[in-house]
Every structure is written in structure tokens, then in C-alpha cells.
Amino acid sequence: MSFSIIGTGMYVPPKIVTNDELSKFVDTSDEWIRQRVGVERRHICTDETATDLACKAAINALENCGCAPGELDLIIAATVSGDMASPSVSCMVQRRIGAECFAFDINAACAAFVFMLDTAAGFFKRGRVKKALIVGAEQMSKIVNWEDRGTCVIFGDGAGAAVLEAGDGYVDSVLTTKGGDEVIRIPHFIGKSPFSTIRPQEPYIFMEGQETFKYAVNAMCSDIRKLLEDNNLTADDIALIVPHQANKRIIDLAAARLKIPTEKFYVNIQEYGNTSSASIPIALDELNRSGRLKRGDLIVLTAFGGGLSNASCIIKW
Ligand code: COA
Numbered sequence: 001m002s003f004s005i006i007g008t009g010m011y012v013p014p015k016i017v018t019n020d021e022l023s024k025f026v027d028t029s030d031e032w033i034r035q036r037v038g039v040e041r042r043h044i045c046t047d048e049t050a051t052d053l054a055c056k057a058a059i060n061a062l063e064n065c066g067c068a069p070g071e072l073d074l075i076i077a078a079t080v081s082g083d084m085a086s087p088s089v090s091c092m093v094q095r096r097i098g099a100e101c102f103a104f105d106i107n108a109a110c111a112a113f114v115f116m117l118d119t120a121a122g123f124f125k126r127g128r129v130k131k132a133l134i135v136g137a138e139q140m141s142k143i144v145n146w147e148d149r150g151t152c153v154i155f156g157d158g159a160g161a162a163v164l165e166a167g168d169g170y171v172d173s174v175l176t177t178k179g180g181d182e183v184i185r186i187p188h189f190i191g192k193s194p195f196s197t198i199r200p201q202e203p204y205i206f207m208e209g210q211e212t213f214k215y216a217v218n219a220m221c222s223d224i225r226k227l228l229e230d231n232n233l234t235a236d237d238i239a240l241i242v243p244h245q246a247n248k249r250i251i252d253l254a255a256a257r258l259k260i261p262t263e264k265f266y267v268n269i270q271e272y273g274n275t276s277s278a279s280i281p282i283a284l285d286e287l288n289r290s291g292r293l294k295r296g297d298l299i300v301l302t303a304f305g306g307g308l309s310n311a312s313c314i315i316k317w
Pocket of ligand 1: 037110209216274
């Protein structure tokens, strides 16, 4: 016994920042960002935080399936841009939505949604929970260096959530870590200990763009090949692939290498940019609400990011 996704929700802050607006304060252009990344606009927090976005996405997901907060047995959340180191986002969601179950966060950057699903699968398998809420929420605008055109044009803020219920909708997964901080890192504030000899680093996202790009394409291709092979499936058996929205060119290149038509890959990066742990649940919610998913459809979720980590799974809708 694993789980099925019975509800989805998302929330993005109302403020929209276009590429043209960005080009007023960093040396970039709408044309460059559209062509090299695929982003046209992103939603950016003004008076909201990651916790606020998380709670709104969570409530939307619960309403989507008519689940009361009191029915939840587990909440897992993920963020790299939360308000506080403690309490975790999941604990704040638990209180604000009025749930009573235990809650914890995981840290797996942009691959977190699949890591959360896989973690939840263990609780379902042991019969420990009957309903769970999974939330990815990010205020990336807080940790982006707005003077670095190599990163600030890519990211956006938002949250996505899913409600899981005991069922047979989690088919298989592949989780990979290649630990290291050379390619992507987000340093923490190092404190002010009078004894520390460690030099502070700027608390912004650092990313080697081209290395990340290569890692992402290879990760998506090897994960999807493995999932199909291990489950005796071909791409024709898969209704849709929902990739982490990091760069449209990453998705196009992976599709070409896998010889899978790009139409099978869901893309919404143009609207939101890269919302890290929120990108896949936001995409799932858009698909769910637009009626594009049919019960029984096999869907591949595929994600990669800081860690470095990549994680992909097949779900049965
Ligand atoms: N606007 C205009 N020019 C830009 C720019 C911007 N926002 N960012 C970089 N450039 C310039 C560079 O300075 C460079 O100029 P030069 O040739 O004069 O030196 C040129 O564009 C090419 O830079 P490069 O870094 O090779 O660009 P790229 O095609 O690799 O694109 C990224 C850069 C970051 C968009 C791309 O590498 C990428 O998307 N990587 C993956 C990022 C990712 O997935 N991150 C999330 C992981 S979860």
C-alpha cells in the first residue's frame, strides 16, 4: 500500500515582475531571458513570506479534495528560503491551518517534492498514516542576489501542495545524491561567535550555471530511462512528464536526448520562473485543475537541484 494524490493546491504572490522590469536594474534583456531560460515573468513576495505562501497552497489543496485539516496524520514541507530555521515551515502550516498531526521539514532543494513523496510513501507502507499533506514553499527572492544577472533572472516565489491518501498511486522512484557545494550552494548566516575563524560568505544562491545545466540534463535522462526500464514501460505508456522548471532549454534537450516529444513535458516556467521545491506541485495543480489529468494516467515527476540531488518517480493519477 502506498498513496494516491487526491488534492492539489498552489499559491503565488500577486506581484508580477517582468523581464523588462529586471532589465532596469541588471544588465539583461527580455530577449536574452526568454531565449536562454524561457522565463517571461515571475511572481515575487512583497509583504508575504514562504510560510504565508505555504499555508495558502495547503488550504487550496485541502479544499480541492474536501479534506479537513483535522483528518491529516502527517505534514511534510520543504523550503530553502523559509522564514526561520525553527519552527519549520511544516510546523507553522500545522498551526495556521488548524491541523493536529506531527509535521517536519526535509531539505532537498529543488528535488524536494519527490523526496517528500518518497518519505511519505514509507509512512503509508507502515500503515502509520492515512492522509498526508506535502508542501513545497519558496521565497527565492529573499536569497537571490539581485545584482547577479546569472541567477536573479531565473527564480521566482510560490508554493505548491498535495494531499495524499492511502492508495496504489505511487509506482516507483529513483533518488540520487552527488554531494558537494561547488556547483550550487546557499550559505547560511554564520553567526557572530567571537571564537569563530570562518570567513562569512554572502548568504545568496551561488550557482555554476553551465555545470548545473549539464547535471540537470543528464539527471533527467538517466532517471527517466531507469524508471521506464525498471517498470517495463515505454514513453508511450506515460501520459505526461512533469519536470522541475529550471530552464526550458534543459527540458528541451532532455526531451531530444530521450527521443520523447516535447509536448509530453509540461512547461510553465514562462509564468513563474524556478520556484525550487514548489515547481512540481504548482505544475501538478495547474494540470489537475485544468482537467488534463485522467484517473489511471501514469505521470513521471522529475527533479534535480542543490545537493546535488535528483529524484524522479512514476505516479498513477
Ligand atoms: N542577461 C544577459 N546576458 C547574460 C545573463 C543575463 N541574465 N546571464 C549571463 N549572461 C551572459 C554571460 O555573461 C555570458 O556573456 P559573455 O559571453 O560575454 O561572457 C553569456 O551570457 C553566456 O553566459 P553563460 O553562463 O554561458 O550562459 P548560459 O547559456 O549557460 O545560461 C544560465 C546561463 C544560468 C541561464 C544557464 O546556464 C542555466 O540555466 N543553468 C542551469 C540553471 C539551473 O537549472 N538552476 C537551477 C537548478 S535547480
